Amino acid sequence: VKNASGDSQTITAKYLVGCDGAKSAVRHALDFTFEGNTIDALFYVADVEMEFSESHDAIYVTFGADSFVAFFPMQGENKWRIIGNLPEEMKRDENEIDYGEIENKIRSETQLPLHIKGVKWFSVYRVHSRRVDKFRDGRCFLAGDAAHIHTPAGGQGMNTGIQDAYNLAWKMACVLRGDAAEQILDTYNEERLPNAERLLGTTDRMFNLAAGSDWLFGLIRTTVFPPLAKYILSFDVVKERFFPLISQIGINYRDGSLSEHAGDREFAVKAGDRLPYFLVDGKSIYDKLREPKFHLLTFSDGTSDDHTMTGEVESANAHLVDHHVVPLYPQVTELFGTDQPFHVLLRPDNYIGFISPETSLSRLKIYLKEVIGHS
Template sequence: MTDRVLVAGAGPVGLTMAMELARYGVPVRVIDKIAGPSDTSRAVAIWPRTLELLDRSGVAGDLVKAGNHVVAANIFSGNSRVGQIKLDGITSPFPFALMAPQYETEGVLRRHLKAHGIEPQFSTELADIAQDKDGVTATLRAGDGTETAERFDWLVACDGSHSVVRHRLGLEFEGDTLGLDWTQGDFHLTGMPIPSSELAIFWHPEGALMFFPMAADRYRIITSLGPSSDVEPVPLDLDAFQKVIDRRGPGGITLTDTVWTSAFRINERQVGSYRSGRIFLAGDAAHVHSPAGGQGMNTGMQDAINLAWKLALVARGISAAPVLLDSYDAERRPVGAEVIQESGRLTKAATLENHALQDVRNFVAHLVLGLAPAQHAIAGMITEVAIGYPQSPLNGPSDGGTAAAVGARVPPAVDEAPYGGADSPRFSLHGTGEGAASLLSQFPALLEPQLRAAKAAGRLTLVRPDGYLAMSAPTEDWQAVANYLAGYAAPTGIAPPPA
């Protein structure tokens, strides 16, 4: 066995997983049953928190060059604006949403993966799995039908919503299919009255219409078709889309060319556990939800980033603490559940059928979006910078002496190296003093070699490789940080970090 981890699926989540593991020095193989890279547009939005996390590997810089920057989201009813959510008010090196076709995002990820010497192995299907206490046996089926059984230490299932791994494990994909049909497409157009730096949602009495600007003249357009029937939904063609836009949109828009179309029903489903022994599920294999809000791909990529540094610490023998791998499900499943709930709410609001309720919705939304605290909360949710792990078993002690609570995102500073950005997943320690310096020499495998500038006078602040607050303590209480890190240090690592 040469590769320690098998990643099944080379979509955006599998590629993110493989790239993170590869840059952290873990031998990894990523396979996909399709013959070559996908060329479909699919998910278009990459939110600021995902960009922050992809900045740790250098991917964000290339993505940012490949997409359109969106700084506000508008909701309209006819020609009157119900409200606007400003995305550029958040504290982030990336105060905008990036709009790019999914094949571009995957292309950038593949290039970075290749820079670490790894390329996806296409035409290779994961046909079956078996696991025991020491590893996973994967049956791999090549394009010509030949099968081989290979051993890996761990398997990460990034094999999408129809995940064969989930089926083989017998895990339920609990949830519902909503009763509305939808269609979407990428079109070239003229006459859009809203700047291409802003996305627009139209709440029309007949249904929703959304415009995501991918370039000044290219938009992702999504619209509801009506109640589902026994017949699978089919995408509208350009003429039919144009008619819907004329009825539901602001007027004056002309579609000139179709790039891609599809039709879909919304599934809201989540698996009951993201881990089964040595097998982890990430991305659409673990959760699917409404594309309203565009959080699906982002949530999956953040699953991968959450798991990768933990798996790398364990795979490289730096830590043997079981709590590390256990925390993946504990942290990411609640995030997935919240995304399902919030995107479902957005979809229901956009597709209300009762006209009186539509008026109430418009009035309440106008009122709420005019309030600064509501703006802040909604922008935090959409941009995903509000995601945190307040109940994480990895959270260490805090006496409340820092602005952020344990488990919360620590906003990356523009003038500092990103957290977790090097070739080994290390925690970052902010602070000063002899105690802090001695921690660096006690825990060289777990801590970055240099102290970072103190976040608050007289305090030590320990930040995880994925940029969430692990713990904080007064400078003189550096032993508390030592106790926390000792919980992870191999080979003692059975004990969880102190509560």
């Protein structure tokens, strides 16, 4: 590799992870396929200082016949990010578009009372919808934009890249420390490739709705969707489905080989799901789960000496597993569908490895040995 000064340096490592973006040199060097298509539209993004009559705690979107403009509040007074696409009549090379044209388009398309006082940064770019057919080749891996790129619809790129990286990182750390068999690295491709496939399909559909050139989408976008959107999104059932999709906390690995289903038949939550959000002593359960290790949760009715188990768990595998005792709060019983004590083992990424009504340590020992490969 070459460093910032131009000097060459040779690095010897057991694994290589390409997190080097859409034009990934690692992907090209390894000859990964990167199939898909280029969206026939130009997009822009601008960070601006803007006086706007609307509240600074919401996202605003306007739709045109073949384009959209979205306003995202940013930290700081009057700070906004504006994202949109340019319609067919403005189709030119990216470097031929100046900011003045973009601002004029924003004003004419939105017809909103806004005053853009300054522009910190803007860019015009083309969008691709592509992915690799595998995330791993031997000891080499791809993550983030190096493995998949898509339209900005839904704003899912950053979250996806972070999830790729953490999914691979905890597994690789376990292997390098000798806490897991190397086969666990196969589950990176097993879990993240299907997600990339779904992501491209979802963002392509969202883009077609927001800015596609098809006349039917244009009709829905400009006449049907706007009056219905606020009404539809006011329903809790819609928000409950929409938020997990956009935030990606609804992703599950139920069909993955790290999800052990032997004990979860009677539970509403299953192995492979992300641990549901709930409060413990007025704070998020996730505040207890920041350590990058496995977490054994004992949901207790208070009749057993569960805290003795903490010493047993951590004396044997303190660097690998921690233990938390959580009361069977009403919210917990509602989420999991039981009022009886049970165990949940969370992976380091807080996805569920197993759920068991058996509150001894036998399931934990079996899982670590047979599923993770911990000796």
